[in-house]
Amino acid sequence: MDQTSARRIDPNSDAAIAGSVTPFPIEDIAARLGIPANGIFRYGPYKAKLAHDYVRTLEERAPGKLILVTAISPTPAGEGKTTTTIGLGDALARIGKKAAICLREPSLGPVFGAKGGATGGGRAQIVPMQDINLHFTGDLHAISAAHNLLSALIDNHLYWGNALDLDTRRISWRRVVDLNDRALRQVVVGLGGAANGFPREDGFDITVASEVMAIFCLAKNLEEFEARLSRMVIGQTRGKRMVEAGALKGVGAMLALLRDAFQPNLVQTMEHTPAFVHGGPFANIAHGCNSVIATRSALALADYVVTEAGFGADLGAEKFLDIKCRQAGLTPAAAVVVATVRALKMHGGVAVKQLGTPDVAAVRSGVANLARHVENLQKFGLPVVVALNRFLSDTPEEIEGVRDALAPLGVSVHVCSHWAEGGAGAEALAQEVIALADRPSAFHTLYPDALPLREKIETIAREIYRAGEVSFTAAAGARLAEMEAAGFGRLPVCMAKTQYSFSADPALRGAPSGHVLPVREVRLSAGAGFVVALTGDVMTMPGLPSVPAAEGIFVDAAGVIGGLS
Structure with missing residues (x-):
């Protein structure tokens, strides 16, 4: 033993x-x-x-x-x-x-x-x-499989002629795995010659950051689930027209993986x-x-x-x-x-x-x-x-x-x-x-649908984080304007930020105020029905710590799992 x-x-x-x-x-x-x-x-x-x-x-x-x-x-x-x-x-x-x-x-x-x-x-x-x-x-495994099926269909579409005219530089759909693996944040796929497709930059997110997961958690029934999956934006054409997942004709297969x-x-x-x-x-x-x-x-x-x-x-x-x-x-x-x-x-x-x-x-x-x-x-x-x-x-x-x-x-x-x-x-x-x-409800949301996307981000930063200013990179600002022009301005905003602080600095504990909230990137989750704003150094694929919990997990001689907490 x-x-x-x-x-x-x-x-x-x-x-x-x-x-x-x-x-x-x-x-x-x-x-x-x-x-x-x-x-x-x-x-x-x-x-x-x-x-x-x-x-x-x-x-x-x-x-x-x-x-x-x-x-x-x-x-x-x-x-x-x-x-x-x-x-x-x-x-x-x-x-x-x-x-x-x-x-x-x-x-x-x-x-x-x-x-x-x-x-x-x-x-x-x-x-x-x-x-x-x-x-x-097996739910998270099903979500990973459905997400990665769409990833495979995108590269297969490119291999067989690219009828949708997808710009390989503007494919926004990444791959996922339900583990922390920093080495997969940025990768190159399609290496090894013509038989393996076209080389292009890609990357992995953790499964729980997948838009499929977001839709899984926001859809009310199977019919709405399928419609939302179809609306996911996977990239743009060389003319910068947005391409939806439904155009690849694989949403039915994705839903089959996700039904149960x-x-x-x-x-x-x-x-x-x-x-x-x-x-x-x-x-x-x-x-x-x-x-x-x-x-x-x-x-x-x-x-x-x-x-x-x-x-x-x-x-x-x-x-x-x-x-x-x-x-x-x-x-x-x-x-x-x-x-x-x-x-x-x-x-x-x-x-x-x-x-x-x-x-x-x-x-x-x-x-x-x-x-x-x-x-x-x-x-x-x-x-x-x-x-x-x-x-x-x-x-x-x-x-x-x-x-x-x-x-x-x-x-x-x-x-x-x-x-x-x-x-x-x-x-x-x-x-x-x-x-x-038992009290009468007075619940209301923080901002109205009609507020522009940039102002929604600024409202959350001001009212919830107590930031003094929001700084947008040029790319983030341009992308927000592009989303507004494409008709996505009424969507709510999903802020991606460190959990450890009201600010974007995880070391700044307590109740800081007057700080600058840096928005470095924005992503459209059209199927989920929100816009993601990435702030500071937050990652959509975490890494493992110096001593991961995996080191303490074991199975004893009777088959009982230990070390979970």
Whole structure:
């Protein structure tokens, strides 16, 4: 037996905690929401997909109340947004509410990179944890295959005569893989002679940044999915006319690869609350929300649906509200902003190694980041509550410092212990959420459709990031003008920005203001229905860290996977 197979799973790890619970059969979880046995397709005993035919029967039902969970700007100290989403859903179920949870599927890039898995932590997890963090039901593989099928069709079209007159210098459609691999950011394809096609520059994005993924998460049904895929712009002709994917006549084949994946996945929490886990766009480079079809299905089946948006509220929540809610006609009832005392200390200037030392002054300084996110959400007309995800090292004085700092905003702070106690540790938060959700909705988006694209970017930069100025490269400015002229000016904007700061500088923590936001490139996602603005050094293909998480993942002699977190 080699060293890898001799490893043992840490009994205190999230994987071990998740493994200590026996899930209910997935039919029982479906029955909690009134889903009949013929409304699901089983993927083993604990995973299922909602059947397309059943999903269509839900379209006319009155929706439940949608609760958005978001967070402060992320730090290495950890915030626990997914854990809080799960804990809140469990808490709502514990107090007798018909609740469901909507999350994104983990990408293999972070699982093997720096972040790890995305199934929660402690006693607030979704299961089967290992399945979900790895291949799950194969959705991300299907998205990769469909995306790369279109890539192959483009090069095949060039090889067989290029009837569409595509300019090989202006092909914007790249390839994807669901891993972090910086060596693939820029590549040359078609080398090796005439039999292999025409050499040209190309590149890879991570699958979760694919426009196919964005469409997967924004389409309401198969018919709309196909229409959106057809509208994707793959490049330009030598006369600079935009060419759509539909012209290559491969969209039907792409949809065939995606048909089963497009059915929402149903799993459960450790406390057996139903959870829909579907779609997985990153919030720093994409729109960062789970699929519309899963969210709408959950709203038709439950009275309260708790969902999360990726990274800090300046990214995931803004895109959830300005892109997903705008396109899907969703109206969130309340928002929860997650923070930890430890993370607030980091925003207040404390180094990671000193986070265990009480420091009320640093907490009060770091609350500026939390307050900024709260104020931003209030600009959308949303009632807000703060969930303070508690660590044992937190002192009463530090917690009181958070409450005092937020008092002028009229926002309550609930100390939560769901990581250790499950839903029982978030019951007070659940009661507050119910009270907020009962208020009449005043939700509105940040900007109107008619605002020009450049002004939409400037509005987000000014109102959400508190930038003093937005600088556009000449190429970005010209591309925006080109998009406006082509009739895409009414689309919302999807900002690609570092998740670690309100600015484009990941080292600038806290609540900076007056900075310059540099927009270096803009990309049209015509099928998804938004324009992507890339700022600073943000990459659509991440790289691995010096010590990737993959080094700690193993399979023991019994076939059990360890090292996932």
